[in-house]
Amino acid sequence: xxxxxxxxxxxxxxxxxxxxxxxxxxxxxxxxxxxxxxxxxxxxxxxxxxxxxxxxxxxxxxxxxxxxxxxxxxxxxxxxxxxxxxxxxxxxxxxxxxxxxxxxxxxxxxxxxxxxxxxxxxxxxxxxxxxxxxxxxxxxxxxxxxxxxxxxxxxxxxxxxxxxxxxxxxxxxxxxxxxxxxxxxxxxxxxxxxxxxxxxxxxxxxxxxxxxxxxxxxxxxxxxxxxxxxxxxxxxxxxxxxxxxxxxxxxxxxxxxxxxxxxxxxxxxxxxxxxxxxxxxxxxxxxxxxxxxxxxxxxxxxxxxxxxxxxxxxxxxxxxxxxxxxxxxxxxxxxxxxxxxxxxxxxxxxxxxxxxxxxxxxxxxxxxxxxxxxxxxxxxxxxxxxxxxxxxxxxxxxxxxxxxxxxxxxxxxxxxx
Numbered sequence: 001x002x003x004x005x006x007x008x009x010x011x012x013x014x015x016x017x018x019x020x021x022x023x024x025x026x027x028x029x030x031x032x033x034x035x036x037x038x039x040x041x042x043x044x045x046x047x048x049x050x051x052x053x054x055x056x057x058x059x060x061x062x063x064x065x066x067x068x069x070x071x072x073x074x075x076x077x078x079x080x081x082x083x084x085x086x087x088x089x090x091x092x093x094x095x096x097x098x099x100x101x102x103x104x105x106x107x108x109x110x111x112x113x114x115x116x117x118x119x120x121x122x123x124x125x126x127x128x129x130x131x132x133x134x135x136x137x138x139x140x141x142x143x144x145x146x147x148x149x150x151x152x153x154x155x156x157x158x159x160x161x162x163x164x165x166x167x168x169x170x171x172x173x174x175x176x177x178x179x180x181x182x183x184x185x186x187x188x189x190x191x192x193x194x195x196x197x198x199x200x201x202x203x204x205x206x207x208x209x210x211x212x213x214x215x216x217x218x219x220x221x222x223x224x225x226x227x228x229x230x231x232x233x234x235x236x237x238x239x240x241x242x243x244x245x246x247x248x249x250x251x252x253x254x255x256x257x258x259x260x261x262x263x264x265x266x267x268x269x270x271x272x273x274x275x276x277x278x279x280x281x282x283x284x285x286x287x288x289x290x291x292x293x294x295x296x297x298x299x300x301x302x303x304x305x306x307x308x309x310x311x312x313x314x315x316x317x318x319x320x321x322x323x324x325x326x327x328x329x330x331x332x333x334x335x336x337x338x339x340x341x342x343x344x345x346x347x348x349x350x351x352x353x354x355x356x357x358x359x360x361x362x363x364x365x366x367x368x369x370x371x372x373x374x375x376x377x378x379x380x381x382x383x384x385x386x387x388x389x390x391x392x393x394x395x396x397x398x399x400x401x402x403x404x405x406x407x408x409x410x411x412x413x414x415x416x417x
Contacts (some may be wrong), residue, residue: 008214011106014115015125019146023115023184023205024078024091025056030191031206033080040353056184084210092114099358101375102132103323103413107399110214111140113205118151118181122164130165131361135311136323136415137392139217140210141177145305149183153196173392180205218285219394223259224312225305226341226387226397231290243274243290244299246342249396251307252284253291260308261299262387267308268293285396299416302343303378304387304397311386312397318380319353320414321391322370328411330370336411337403338382341396346383353377365374370412391415 012020028034033044039054046055063256077091089104106112112133116126133141143165151157158181180189181200189193189204204212231243253259257270271292273280283289291305299305306312324330330349338347352368355376370376380400391398402412 007086007215008111008209008212009088009090009109010090010111010113010209011102011109011138012115012148013092013102013106013129013244015117015120015123016113018117018146019184019294020058020091020113020115023113023144023146023182024089025054026184026187026190027089027206028078028080029056029064029111030187031082032084034415036182051394058310082210083204086191088210092300099132099375100323100325102129103136103375104325106133106136106138107413108215109136109138111142111143111212113139113142113207115144115146115184116149116161118145118154118157121161122168127361128358130169130172130188131358133213133373134169134174135202136174137395139214140212141174142205143177144184144205145178145179145181146409147188147354148181148183148194148197149189153188153194155197155199155241155349158200163319178202178208180208194379211396214347219250220284221251222312222389222394222397223253223257223307224249224341224387224389224394224397225291226343227299227301227303227305228342229301230299232388241292242296242306243292245288245290247288248283248285249341250285250394251310252282253305254282258308259293259305260311261297261315262304262306264298264303265383266295266297268295302341304341304343306387310387314385314387315351316385317383318386318388318400320380321370321417322349322402322412324372324374324376324405324412326409326411327345327372329372330411335405338380338386338400339403339407340386340388343386345386347380348403349378350381351379353379378414380414388416390417 014020043054080087092102092105114129116122126162129360143160145158162179182189182195184190188196191204191206193204225248228243228246233241253270255272260267261268271294273283274290303313316326333348337345338345354363354365355367355374357364389397398416400414401410404411
């Protein structure tokens, strides 16, 4: 039985005009997740633009530039709830120059919906977005073959897209890929089953999203607890209390567990796990708790509590797949602040190993310049150790961002290799 409070984050991607915004609008419209005043405003805008019905894309194309051009140029976040689950949607742009926006929208997603126009099949942009979804280790990919109404609901056209997609995605690391034939404009197989495609025996999109099993996506093996702050209340009831507060990144912690503090390497045992409501018998991701230990150890923000028999890697040299997010290119051997969980250190990009050609997905070793939207494998050196896991094993302790010290702007996001 599903917990109706369980949150599913998913991102949409696809080429320009594949119908991403229309699909989201259809999901919101048919699941009755739109306020009446919003609906009235969209209906009025649709009439002004000369549309016969409601232009569903307007529910997500919120920026004025997007409405004027009829395209999505930023990540549009939308929230909706059904009786079975809560959802956060990241509607990302389809253009090549907005690769960084897709990386931003997909970085925390449980699932990715990749739209393919049934008339055109799998094109270069489809491959690009599927590659990024694989790179970001999104556990579930749902390929929606859209505009089936324009190919007369042909099962043959649908199967052609499946064959094309499976051929190039066979090398990807995505564990779960599903295919659904839809018409976002008419609502076929979006919220309700389509009467026009009785040959399709699977579930419509919303039912698939509602029943997607995401609990197993969280790493429950590697116990990681980055310390955010030290609690010392100094009141009469908690005179000697010293708690280490933070959010469990992965794994499970219980009182009595033998733990090691990184990077110092000191060991102790968990005395209590506390919350505002009281003590807990166990804590797991993504719970926010305060942990007390049986020994007084010098622990501060940025340290990490791990199980003694399962430690994170402690290193100052990190290899990451880096997506450059900023308009200004990377400066050779410039200093940046690297942020990893609750840890902040100074860092330098030591070497660009190779850069991906986003169009062909080939590795380029001769071009080492990092500009906006570039995805590269780089070596980073930090001033003090980080406690890391590979992104494939742990999306929390395996991700970093780089911040420009002079402007305090985030310039890059990376995944530990």
